[in-house]
Amino acid sequence: MATIKDVAKAAGFSISTVSRVLNNDPNLSVPDETREKIYAVAEKLNYRKNTVRLLVKNIAFLYWLTDKEELEDVYFKTMRLEIEKIAKKNNVELTTYKIHQGIEAIPDTIEGFIAVGTFSEKELAYLRQLTPNGVFIDSSPDPSNYDSVRPDLAQISRQTIDYLVDKGHSEIGFIGGTFHNPNTHEDEMDLRERTFREYMNEKSLLKEEYIFCHRGFSVDNGYHLMKDAIEQLGNRLPTAFFIAADPIAVGCLQALNEHGISIPNRVSIISINNISVAKYVSPPLTTFHIDLREICNNAINLLLERVSDKRKIVKTLYLGSELVIRKSTN
Numbered sequence: 001m002a003t004i005k006d007v008a009k010a011a012g013f014s015i016s017t018v019s020r021v022l023n024n025d026p027n028l029s030v031p032d033e034t035r036e037k038i039y040a041v042a043e044k045l046n047y048r049k050n051t052v053r054l055l056v057k058n059i060a061f062l063y064w065l066t067d068k069e070e071l072e073d074v075y076f077k078t079m080r081l082e083i084e085k086i087a088k089k090n091n092v093e094l095t096t097y098k099i100h101q102g103i104e105a106i107p108d109t110i111e112g113f114i115a116v117g118t119f120s121e122k123e124l125a126y127l128r129q130l131t132p133n134g135v136f137i138d139s140s141p142d143p144s145n146y147d148s149v150r151p152d153l154a155q156i157s158r159q160t161i162d163y164l165v166d167k168g169h170s171e172i173g174f175i176g177g178t179f180h181n182p183n184t185h186e187d188e189m190d191l192r193e194r195t196f197r198e199y200m201n202e203k204s205l206l207k208e209e210y211i212f213c214h215r216g217f218s219v220d221n222g223y224h225l226m227k228d229a230i231e232q233l234g235n236r237l238p239t240a241f242f243i244a245a246d247p248i249a250v251g252c253l254q255a256l257n258e259h260g261i262s263i264p265n266r267v268s269i270i271s272i273n274n275i276s277v278a279k280y281v282s283p284p285l286t287t288f289h290i291d292l293r294e295i296c297n298n299a300i301n302l303l304l305e306r307v308s309d310k311r312k313i314v315k316t317l318y319l320g321s322e323l324v325i326r327k328s329t330n
Contacts, residue, residue, distance in 0.1 A: 002045035004019050007042050007047050011038050018042075021035050022042060024091060045166050047269070056093060056111070057306065058093070059093060059113065060096050060110045060112075061084075061087075061094040062116065063097070063099065064116070065098075069288065072247060073245065075245070075292070077264075079116060079292050080116070080249050083114060086127070088265075103127070113303075114134070114303055118141075124142050136149075137150065137296065138150050146314065148317070149298045152318040156272055157191075160242045163284055164240045164242070165203070167268070171210070172205060172238055173229065173240070174196045174241065174244075175242075176190055176213050177214065178214065178215040180292050187215050192242075196242060209236075210229075218251070219248070219254075221248055222243065222252045225251075226241075227255045239268065240270070246272065246274065246287055248275065253283075263283055263327075264283070264330040269329065270287065273289075279326065285326055286327075287324055288322065289322045289324050
C-alpha cells in the first residue's frame with residue numbers, strides 16, 4: 001500500500017506539503033496546480049483512495065435571495081453557511097452569485113451549480129445551456145433536468161394536522177406566506193397552505209375564515225396576520241394554528257401575548273424549521289426540526305455524483321423531519 005512518502009516522491013513535493021494537502025489543511029496556501037497534481041498521484045497510487053477528495057472547481061452557488069429575505073428568515077442564512085462549510089470540507093470550490101447580479105453573470109465555464117431561491121423559466125433555460133449538473137435546495141423547479149433536495153413540507157403539514165386533531169382540536173387555522181411566481185409576478189399559494197387546505201378538506205374541518213396569508217415569511221408578517229385574525233374572529237378564534245415557518249410564528253406569539261390570549265390554553269401554536277430562537281420565545285415554540293446540515297450535505301453529495309461520477313439520472317430527494325414538542329401546544 002502506498003504511503004505519503006511514496007506520493008511525495010512521485011509528485012515531487014515535500015512530505016509535509018503532501019500530507020497537508022491530502023488532509024485538506026485549511027491553513028495551507030498552495031497553487032491549485034499543486035493540489036491537483038498531488039490528488040492525481042494519490043489516486044493513481046491508490047493512497048487511501050476512499051478519503052482522497054479531488055479538487056472540484058468552477059462550481060457556482062446561486063444564492064437567489066435578497067439581503068432583506070435573508071435578514072427576515074434565518075433559515076436561509078443558516079443554509080448558506082452550511083453549504084459553504086460542507087463544500088469546503090469536500091474540497092468543492094464555490095463561487096457565489098446573488099440575485100441582484102442577474103443570471104447572465106454566471107459564466108459558461110461552470111461545471112455545475114447549487115441553487116437556493118426562486119428561478120424563472122427564462123433563468124432555468126439559461127442554466128440548461130451552461131451545464132447539466134445542478135442541484136436545487138428547498139425547491140424542485142426543473143425536476144426533468146436537475147437534482148433537488150428539500151424537506152417534505154407536504155408530509156410535515158399532514159403530520160401537523162394529525163397531531164393537532166389527536167390533541168382534540170377541530171377548529172384549526174393556518175397562517176403563512178405566499179409564493180412569488182417569477183414568471184407571472186403574481187403571488188401564489190405556498191405548498192404548506194395548499195396541503196393544509198386539501199388535508200383539512202378531506203377531514204371535513206376546513207374553514208376559509210381561519211386562513212390568513214400574505215407575502216413574506218417575516219416576524220412582522222406573522223404579527224400583522226395574527227392581529228388580523230384576532231380582530232376579525234374575536235371569540236371565534238380557532239383553538240390551534242398551524243404556522244408556515246418559525247419567524248412568522250414568533251410574530252404570531254407576540255400578537256397573542258399583546259392581546260392577553262393564553263398560549264396554549266386558549267390557542268395552540270405549531271410551526272416549522274426549529275430556528276435557534278424557537279426555544280427562547282414565550283412560550284417556547286413547538287415546531288418541526290428541519291435538519292439543514294443533512295439537507296446541505298445531501299446537496300453537495302448529489303452534485304459530486306453528477307460532476308465527478310458522471311451520474312445521468314435525475315434525483316429528487318425529500319427529507320423527513322422531527323417534531324420538537326414545547327409549551328406552545330397542549
